[in-house]
Amino acid sequence: xxxxxxxxxxxxxxxxxxxxxxxxxxxxxxxxxxxxxxxxxxxxxxxxxxxxxxxxxxxxxxxxxxxxxxxxxxxxxxxxxxxxxxxxxxxxxxxxxxxxxxxxxxxxxxxxxxxxxxxxxxxxxxxxxxxxxxxxxxxxxxxxxxxxxxxxxxxxxxxxxxxxxxxxxxxxxxxxxxxxxxxxxxxxxxxxxxxxxxxxxxxxxxxxxxxxxxxxxxxxxxxxxxxxxxxxxxxxxxxxxxxxxxxxxxxxxxxxxxx
Amino acid sequence: xxxxxxxxxxxxxxxxxxxxxxxxxxxxxxxxxxxxxxxxxxxxxxxxxxxxxxxxxxxxxxxxxxxxxxxxxxxxxxxxxxxxxxxxxxxxxxxxxxxxxxxxxxxxxxxxxxxxxxxxxxxxxxxxxxxxxxxxxxxxxxxxxxxxxxxxxxxxxxxxxxxxxxxxxxxxxxxxxxxxxxxxxxxxxxxxxxxxxxxxxxxxxxxxxxxxxxxxxxxxxxxxxxxxxxxxxxxxxxxxxxxxxxxxxxxxxxxxxxxxxxxxxxxxxx
Ligand SMILES: Nc1ncnc2c1ncn2[C@@H]1O[C@H](COP(=O)(O)OP(=O)(O)O)[C@@H](O)[C@H]1O
Ligand SMILES: [Mg+2]
Numbered sequence: 001x002x003x004x005x006x007x008x009x010x011x012x013x014x015x016x017x018x019x020x021x022x023x024x025x026x027x028x029x030x031x032x033x034x035x036x037x038x039x040x041x042x043x044x045x046x047x048x049x050x051x052x053x054x055x056x057x058x059x060x061x062x063x064x065x066x067x068x069x070x071x072x073x074x075x076x077x078x079x080x081x082x083x084x085x086x087x088x089x090x091x092x093x094x095x096x097x098x099x100x101x102x103x104x105x106x107x108x109x110x111x112x113x114x115x116x117x118x119x120x121x122x123x124x125x126x127x128x129x130x131x132x133x134x135x136x137x138x139x140x141x142x143x144x145x146x147x148x149x150x151x152x153x154x155x156x157x158x159x160x161x162x163x164x165x166x167x168x169x170x171x172x173x174x175x176x177x178x179x180x181x182x183x184x185x186x187x188x189x190x191x192x193x194x195x196x197x198x199x200x201x202x203x204x205x206x207x208x209x210x211x212x213x214x215x216x217x218x219x220x221x222x223x224x225x226x227x228x229x230x231x232x233x234x235x236x237x238x239x240x241x242x243x244x245x246x247x248x249x250x251x252x253x254x255x256x257x258x259x
Numbered sequence: 260x261x262x263x264x265x266x267x268x269x270x271x272x273x274x275x276x277x278x279x280x281x282x283x284x285x286x287x288x289x290x291x292x293x294x295x296x297x298x299x300x301x302x303x304x305x306x307x308x309x310x311x312x313x314x315x316x317x318x319x320x321x322x323x324x325x326x327x328x329x330x331x332x333x334x335x336x337x338x339x340x341x342x343x344x345x346x347x348x349x350x351x352x353x354x355x356x357x358x359x360x361x362x363x364x365x366x367x368x369x370x371x372x373x374x375x376x377x378x379x380x381x382x383x384x385x386x387x388x389x390x391x392x393x394x395x396x397x398x399x400x401x402x403x404x405x406x407x408x409x410x411x412x413x414x415x416x417x418x419x420x421x422x423x424x425x426x427x428x429x430x431x432x433x434x435x436x437x438x439x440x441x442x443x444x445x446x447x448x449x450x451x452x453x454x455x456x457x458x459x460x461x462x463x464x465x466x467x468x469x470x471x472x473x474x475x476x477x478x479x480x481x482x483x484x485x486x487x488x489x490x491x492x493x494x495x496x497x498x499x500x501x502x503x504x505x506x507x508x509x510x511x512x513x514x515x516x517x518x519x520x521x522x523x524x525x526x527x528x529x
Contacts, residue, residue: 133340
């Protein structure tokens with residue numbers, strides 16, 4: 001009994017101190033934003049490796065998710081003779097929920113894990129320490145550009161996910177299953193509000209981008225400098241990101257879409 | 260002895276519960292090569308990191324050219340580090356940059372020099388370590404000895420006044436080893452550096468060091484010129500210098516009695 005209490009206490013202290021370190025780290029990362037913006041080439045390079053290289057998996061998943069959504073939606077709606085609302089169903093699901101959440105999960109697996117492993121390995125091979133000794137701040141030089149690139153890329157990727165998903169849903173719904181094209185788009189137009197649904201969906205993905213990238217760079221920077229440590233940090237990065245995204249999604253959905 | 264370049268007094272440092280230094284005091288003379296020696300895990304690398312300000316001591320003072328390193332703020336510390344060069348045990352080259360760009364890295368980060376000038380500086384340093392022809396290679400394409408020489412060129416590219424070498428002799432073939440030994444000597448003389456060499460290789464270290472400090476169990480166990488140490492009558496120094504397995508310095512990590520340990524068998528946890 002006492003043992004259990006003690007373990008819970010130790011665990012709580014551990015978690016709190018990690019959170020504290022992660023917050024301090026975040027402050028240092030943010031302090032480097034100005035110097036990163038003054039060197040756009042560093043940022044562009046990271047935008048390419050974090051953002052552009054994640055495009056393929058985002059495009060591929062968006063198309064399939066859009067198609068499946070449309071197919072299942074049709075099967076359900078057609079029973080009520082409501083298949084003209086298919087456009088609304090597909091677009092609202094993608095914009096409010098699936099676009100931001102799935103892009104964030106895919107992004108953490110594709111780009112977040114790579115960021116963690118890269119930074120962790122740079123630490124394990126003393127590259128970060130050697131930068132410090134060359135009077136170059138490794139947080140500003142290495143971490144901040146990657147952090148910014150993640151925060152910029154994921155919302156854009158989510159928007160791409162939403163648009164492609166909706167288009168794939170349209171192809172399956174109207175072109176294949178024969179839902180009237182006019183009502184597919186016009187119902188969508190009248191029911192989806194840009195200022196409410198789209199903006200909130202994008203805000204969701206901005207929050208996810210911030211959290212996922214933060215977890216990824218912190219796990220890398222905080223990794224034990226051994227091969228085992230880097231591998232554990234990479235796993236943690238993906239697992240914690242997924243948990244954080246799903247939990248935050250629930251909270252954000254409750255705030256944004258429940259009246 | 261000439262005036263001291265680095266002066267360490269009663270330095271304490273611990274990692275978690277483990278006390279690594281408990282009252283180290285030593286002086287590193289200017290313009291000389293000083294060797295810091297000691298068995299693996301005594302904290303030689305840690306000492307260099309303390310000098311570079313990457314770690315902070317829990318107690319004691321550490322000054323480089325009169326500057327109290329632990330008390331500097333971030334900006335002053337970075338300023339001080341520009342005058343220090345450090346050769347890391349692993350070389351620590353940036354793996355995504357070519358040899359040329361690795362050496363140009365500190366210049367590009369700190370100065371706005373024109374490209375032609377950067378090129379001149381980099382080629383000069385590469386020539387010094389004999390690798391001008393390897394400028395286009397990536398770090399993954401270098402042998403261990405070459406990587407260490409490139410790292411050496413990078414460490415001196417900002418013309419430091421203090422050079423620190425972490426285990427520069429380990430894992431090298433005899434020819435490269437000879438080159439590194441003479442490079443350290445030559446650089447120290449031609450550039451007027453103060454050098455600190457961390458090592459546990461008695462032979463190479465004694466051949467170039469002017470002054471040697473031996474660390475053991477968190478303290479300076481012995482210090483002096485190589486000759487003084489070779490002729491020392493302390494049992495510990497003799498054991499270390501001659502590499503004998505038995506003596507005051509135990510070969511075994513502290514452990515319970517061996518036969519008892521074996522008898523305990525499967526009931527014990529580890
Ligand atoms: N990052 C670290 N975290 C915890 N302990 C460390 C770390 N780095 C080194 N140590 C411990 O500090 C001691 C001294 O290490 P080090 O300075 O690397 O020794 P040396 O260079 O003399 O072999 C070692 O026992 C090592 O286990
Ligand atoms: Mg070491």
